[in-house]
Amino acid sequence: MDSIKVIAFDADDTLWVNEPFFREAEDAFCGLLEEYLPVHSTTRELFAVEMRNLPLYGYGIKAFTLSMIETLGRVTDGRAHFKLVERTLAIGRDMLEKPVEVLDGVEDTLRQLARSHRLVLATKGDLLDQERKLEKSGLARYFHHIEVMSDKREVNYRKLIAHLDCSPEQFMMVGNSVKSDVIPVLELGGYAVHVPFHTTWIHEEATYELANPKFLRAEKLTELLNHLS
Ligand SMILES: [Mg+2]
Structure with a gap:
């Protein structure tokens, strides 16, 4: 791991709490619709x-809010009172x-690394919202560069690594999502560390091969x- 020059960190559920919100x-949204549909059916409809x-x-909260409003229309067959739309908007806000x-331990780790x-x-996520969270977190000073990505696939990481003027062998990604933070980076030949969080969005779930020598799992x-300094 001596070759590693750049360590990239995922933000949501890696540096700060996100998914539980x-x-x-x-x-709260499914609760609003209980008279129309059982909670688990609304959850399934919203995910679809x-x-x-x-x-x-x-990704992000604004997209999630629009999807909640669309779900509201579908579940109520377009009959939802505008009050329900307002309450849905309030959930997003x-x-x-x-x-x-x-x-x-996040701040201490960043300071040392x-x-x-x-x-x-x-x-990933909304630019404005991620900037807000970074500002509030007090962690901005530790980062050379902030990248809000539209997605975290191989192609997105390839661009990021090129932009950072390093090679995949000099790049390590750390995050809570195997699908977004680990697999695409390993595929490119970079290092990846999975730090699991207790709650994972179903869209981010994935299985993975433990045998890659450039892969680490940290509690x-x-x-x-212990590995890098
Ligand atoms: Mg995350």
Whole structure:
């Protein structure tokens, strides 16, 4: 791992709490529609709408809010009172105003690694919302570069690595999603570290091969320090 020059970090559920806010919002939204449909059916309908909208809307809270409104229309067959639309919008707006809870040991790990490596933030989601969270987190000072990506596939990482003027062998990605943070980077020949979070969005779930010598699994972000410093 001596070749590693750049360490890129996923943000949501790697540096700070995110997915539980989505689950909370989803529960609140399904609660609004209980008289029309059981909660689990609304959840399934919402997920289907989100997946259909993903190529057009991308990731993040605004896209999620639009998908909730579309689901509201479908579930109520277009008969939902505008009050319900307003309450749905309020659920989305509340999400945008959540406090940022930085995970344990994150700041200390970044501070130490920033002495020896170039650190990058590589995240999906809304640009404005990610900037807000980074600002609130107080972690911005540790990063040389912030990249808000429309997606995290091989092609997106290839562009990022080229932009950072390094080779895949000099690049390590750290994140909670095997599908977005680990597999595409290993495929490119880079290093990847999976730091699991207790809640994972079903869209981010994936199985993976443990045998890759450039792959690490860490229970906590602080474990990185044992490998890299
Ligand atoms: Mg994440």
